[in-house]
Amino acid sequence: MIKAKEKPLNEVIDMVKDLKKVLIAGCDGCVTVCEAGGAKEAKVLAAALRLFFTQEGKKAEVDETSLTRQCNKDYLQELQDRIDNYDAVVSIACGCGVQFLAEMYPTKIVYPGVDTCFMGVTDERGVYSERCQACGRCILAETGGICPIARCSKRMLNGPCGGSERGKCEINPDVPCGWELIYERLKTLGQLDRFENPVAPKDWLTSRDGGPRKIVREEIQI
Amino acid sequence: MQYPTNIRIIKVPCTGKVDVIHLLTAFEAGADGVFVVGCMEGDCHYVEGNLFAKKRVKRVKAILDKVGIGGQRLEMYNLSAGMGGRFAEVAQEMTERIQELGPSPIRIAKGTAARPTGEVAA
Amino acid sequence: MSTETPSRLQKMIKAGHFAVTSEVGPPRSADGAVIEQKANLIKDYVDAINVTDNQTSVCRLSSLAACIRIKLMGLEPVLQMVTRDRNRIALQSDILGAGSYGINNILCLTGDHQHFGDHPNCVNVFDLDSTQLIQTVRLMRDEGRLLGGHEFGARPQMFIGAAANPFAGPNVEMRVVRLAKKVAAGCQFVQTQCIYNMDTFKKFMKMVVDRGMHEKVAILAGITPMKNVGMAKYMQKRVPGIDVPDDIVKRMGGVPKENQPEEGIKLAVEQIEELKEVEGIRGFHIMAIEWEEKVPEIVEKIGLYPRPKIG
Numbered sequence: 001m002i003k004a005k006e007k008p009l010n011e012v013i014d015m016v017k018d019l020k021k022v023l024i025a026g027c028d029g030c031v032t033v034c035e036a037g038g039a040k041e042a043k044v045l046a047a048a049l050r051l052f053f054t055q056e057g058k059k060a061e062v063d064e065t066s067l068t069r070q071c072n073k074d075y076l077q078e079l080q081d082r083i084d085n086y087d088a089v090v091s092i093a094c095g096c097g098v099q100f101l102a103e104m105y106p107t108k109i110v111y112p113g114v115d116t117c118f119m120g121v122t123d124e125r126g127v128y129s130e131r132c133q134a135c136g137r138c139i140l141a142e143t144g145g146i147c148p149i150a151r152c153s154k155r156m157l158n159g160p161c162g163g164s165e166r167g168k169c170e171i172n173p174d175v176p177c178g179w180e181l182i183y184e185r186l187k188t189l190g191q192l193d194r195f196e197n198p199v200a201p202k203d204w205l206t207s208r209d210g211g212p213r214k215i216v217r218e219e220i221q222i
Numbered sequence: 223m224q225y226p227t228n229i230r231i232i233k234v235p236c237t238g239k240v241d242v243i244h245l246l247t248a249f250e251a252g253a254d255g256v257f258v259v260g261c262m263e264g265d266c267h268y269v270e271g272n273l274f275a276k277k278r279v280k281r282v283k284a285i286l287d288k289v290g291i292g293g294q295r296l297e298m299y300n301l302s303a304g305m306g307g308r309f310a311e312v313a314q315e316m317t318e319r320i321q322e323l324g325p326s327p328i329r330i331a332k333g334t335a336a337r338p339t340g341e342v343a344a
Numbered sequence: 345m346s347t348e349t350p351s352r353l354q355k356m357i358k359a360g361h362f363a364v365t366s367e368v369g370p371p372r373s374a375d376g377a378v379i380e381q382k383a384n385l386i387k388d389y390v391d392a393i394n395v396t397d398n399q400t401s402v403c404r405l406s407s408l409a410a411c412i413r414i415k416l417m418g419l420e421p422v423l424q425m426v427t428r429d430r431n432r433i434a435l436q437s438d439i440l441g442a443g444s445y446g447i448n449n450i451l452c453l454t455g456d457h458q459h460f461g462d463h464p465n466c467v468n469v470f471d472l473d474s475t476q477l478i479q480t481v482r483l484m485r486d487e488g489r490l491l492g493g494h495e496f497g498a499r500p501q502m503f504i505g506a507a508a509n510p511f512a513g514p515n516v517e518m519r520v521v522r523l524a525k526k527v528a529a530g531c532q533f534v535q536t537q538c539i540y541n542m543d544t545f546k547k548f549m550k551m552v553v554d555r556g557m558h559e560k561v562a563i564l565a566g567i568t569p570m571k572n573v574g575m576a577k578y579m580q581k582r583v584p585g586i587d588v589p590d591d592i593v594k595r596m597g598g599v600p601k602e603n604q605p606e607e608g609i610k611l612a613v614e615q616i617e618e619l620k621e622v623e624g625i626r627g628f629h630i631m632a633i634e635w636e637e638k639v640p641e642i643v644e645k646i647g648l649y650p651r652p653k654i655g
Contacts, residue, residue, distance in 0.1 A: 009288045040243070044285075047246035052289035054250075055327035153457050154428070154468070158475035158525060160518075161454045162509030162537055163584040170584040171459045180514045195521050198529040201432065201476045201491060 002030040003128040004114040019087040026066030027093035037092030039066035070097025136206025144185035151178030157199040225313035238271020255320035351448035351503035353392040363627030367394035370405035389643040394422040401461025426455025431471040443500025452477040482530030509537040510548035511587040535629040538568035558624030570608035573597040
């Protein structure tokens with residue numbers, strides 16, 4: 001899923017400090033799973049901002065809500081009747097949700113309340129790590145189910161590099177060497193022969209480098 | 223057991239039940255100070271409830287610092303159910319700390335600051 | 345080592361002599377004179393001079409510009425090229441540029457992550473990796489084609505090299521496999537990471553020879569003389585991919601401070617003499633970082649001065 005983390009509170013305070021009515025909009029999707037922008041977090045952020053405004057002697061209203069998903073207009077529509085009551089919305093959904101909300105209500109100021117970080121997995125509660133870079137053409141079949149683009153700091157296709165030491169990446173001893181992981185996995189699977197042939201340069205057109213992407217599925221469009 | 227009369231006790235089966243929002247709500251409602259009293263670490267009846275509480279208290283202290291309330295108004299203490307004397311000590315300690323800090327900025331802003339009051343969840 | 349090029353380094357190796365190369369680190373300014381000074385210090389003692397490419401991600405005067413200068417001095421440069429900073433358009437463009445000046449040697453590298461350098465906040469490119477860069481140079485040289493398909497006449501005539509690090513993970517055998525892959529991609533010579541652990545290196549070379557690879561690729565052993573015990577400790581603890589055994593650190597620390605540089609040179613010379621006997625070694629790449637003035641002394645002491653005259 002998408003993994004995000006709460007923006008530093010001071011940053012959010014800076015965005016809203018001169019406003020009178022603010023709505024915190026959470027999302028029950030990805031940001032709930034990584035405990036950054038769900039209903040619970042919306043409540044906490046709203047309470048923190050209310051405390052801020054009150055002790056500043058400012059009269060301001062901060063309400064909270066949470067939508068099933070902010071990347072879907074059907075749910076964003078639920079805000080239709082109340083959104084005009086507010087000077088701004090702080091959306092604590094991922095970057096996609098913030099943008100879609102802003103698109104749906106273009107005359108409303110929408111602020112992001114989280115920093116969207118990556119597509120990843122939950123290693124354990126409170127620990128999330130990156131797994132996928134959305135390159136648009138999945139090669140996991142060739143690398144034993146471990147992605148060199150997301151997990152090698154240099155996104156090499158013919159790794160590991162000379163900086164791989166004791167299973168760790170040269171950039172940080174907390175980062176495993178993606179290619180060592182691939183090597184161990186291919187060894188377990190009996191596929192070490194995949195290391196023998198050079199892999200040709202990748203076509204990056206399907207990745208971010210090709211420009212903003214879109215999928216159109218005619219067969220399921222209404 | 224004698225302890226200051228300005229304490230309001232809210233009982234919970236385990237401090238693990240105390241969530242971040244509860245602590246913030248207490249301050250929103252006008253508490254000048256809040257302290258969370260849980261079992262000794264390692265002795266939690268529900269195994270790690272008091273450890274969750276510890277983390278949440280730390281988190282809320284940081285929030286309180288950032289919103290101008292001050293994290294020193296919130297504290298966590300660990301005692302066993304039989305340590306009545308220690309409870310009285312802790313209540314006294316907290317009361318003195320809050321008295322020194324003065325009324326919560328929330329009460330001052332709302333114009334309701336009179337005598338300091340400490341809210342306690344135990 | 346199939347394709348022949350005008351490279352003097354290739355000719356030296358082909359003639360059966362031990363090749364000697366060294367490197368020049370460009371300045372962090374627009375001062376071209378420094379390149380000339382450093383090149384002049386070592387020119388009579390080496391067959392080719394590498395110029396590093398923004399090494400350890402520290403922004404320096406470009407390798408290409410420095411190599412052109414060295415070429416115009418009548419000397420033999422080795423263009424080091426990392427894939428960290430440039431995409432395939434820029435890489436191929438620089439290769440054409442180098443070729444247009446008759447630069448005949450290229451060392452294809454992936455490059456240290458920018459986190460090490462003076463611009464850790466930048467984007468990195470890594471459009472290609474070192475193996476793919478080797479494939480690219482070969483395509484340009486042997487088929488007169490770019491990756492995008494464009495065909496052209498005036499081809500870069502390059503002797504293609506790569507780095508090899510027998511000491512990095514996951515294990516020695518995989519480092520040999522990786523080298524084999526680079527050779528399959530078109531690599532003709534290798535300069536290894538600097539060697540201190542002789543046992544590991546010899547193990548690596550034995551595997552290389554067992555695969556018959558030593559006949560396909562010329563391996564130049566990398567040597568970096570230690571200046572002092574501090575350097576030994578630093579390299580042991582802080583530089584990834586370098587293996588410095590404890591007895592080396594002890595040896596450097598075992599002599600008084602003022603004698604340590606001499607001990608470091610002595611050690612380097614001993615290592616080279618030992619490596620001369622290892623099958624598959626075709627020469628030495630002496631990386632005397634910020635100590636280029638010692639290169640002549642080392643080359644003399646290993647008995648490889650003067651350099652043989654070749655046609």
